[in-house]
Amino acid sequence: MNCTQLDQYLDAMLDGTLTADELSSVDDHCQGCAACAEKLKANRQMMRVFAEMAPEMDVPLPAQARWREAVRNEARRPARLNFRLIGGIAAALVVALGATFALKAPAGDDAKMLSVRTEQSADAALSDSRTLDAAPAMEFEAADDALIEADGAAESVNMAEEDEAVQEAEAVEFAAEAANLPVKSVGAPMREIGMVVDDVNRVCDYARDLAQEYEGDIDIQHFDEDGAACANLYIDLPAANAPEFLEAMRHFDHSGAPADAFDVDGETSLLLVLRSE
């Protein structure tokens, strides 16, 4: 070997890929070349230092407690708002309510029970949700909270892709539960959507106001199931107003259902089945 090749041999030495033959040729060269011998020595010293630097370090207990608490606080924040997807009055209402929500959010950090029942096939929902998958995982510039939230919402839609099997299983589970719910018979075909919310009464109040805002009729039946407060919300809306109404309601849903599970197309009769988490 010659002096210009030394660096690559030194890299191979650090990477542990230097062969015995290569090592002896390095040693041979360094016998007669003081400059390379110095670099070789420095390389070995560096290797020793690296070897003493641990790839894992114990996190001080207060720091452990701090990040865990920060994550729990983050988990308690209200369902993320996606400001890109909502406009006008609905946005204002949801933002205002989101603020109230944050104050009253429950303290538990247990797994949220998820369920969603939609008339769309899971596949259709998934392929649609991909179009929203614009924000890459790591683009959380610490600019402002609202933007972070908006990114988070766009990303949270990705869960559909990851969780297809689980979601389907839970959709089946929810459908089975829904079969036992009191059902009001109606003439028109009814779009039925299951939502998991943190406070059924609060969301019912909101839905009542929102239905009025969107010129709709609403009929609410409360019931309990396995100790969980539930409600059936029968809603009739002008077709033109239904999408915005549902878009606003969607932000109370903690089931993690993809956004398009709340899409409606020309339907005016809705049944929202709320269940507290």
Added chain:
Amino acid sequence: MDERQLIERAIRGDARAFNDLMSAQEKRMYAVAMRMFGNREDAEDCLQDAMLRIFRSISGFKFQSSFSTWVYRVTMNTCLDELRKRKNRPNTSLDGLLDAGWMPADAQDTPEQHALRAEVRGSVYGFIRELPEDMRAAVVLRDIQGLSYEDIAQALDTNVGTVKSRISRGREKLREKIMAKSELFDRYGV
């Protein structure tokens, strides 16, 4: 519960599952942050920021790379963002970091050897912190964390060629700094 199940639960906002999941990662994340910042306070802040980023964006994890590589990626991005933000601010002192994160001292160390090791550590921490950030990130992931070149390329969102060149140049700079302090390092031995 295995890693995948914990990830799936974390994606749904389950903080407890997330905390379980990340307990297996936090020591590596903290070591990375310590190497990048060189002090506990910044490393702890960075750890928390990285944890929150991961929690918020975990639904973006596609199960295509290993979870730990993805975690390295977010952690390193968090460090680099913070370092770039404070580019014009003076570095915090090296106090309090000299004994952090090193393998336990040899029980047979004499007090003189112990002091020498501490001095070497302090010097090397300083050397690493003098490297340009991109170079520092690549060297830390390769030579301290032991990631493969491919995983480093994923973690730093660049290609293997760039990674190799950053590491090679980073090592070259470290060798030069060690040679410039050969009096100290020769006492430390080979």
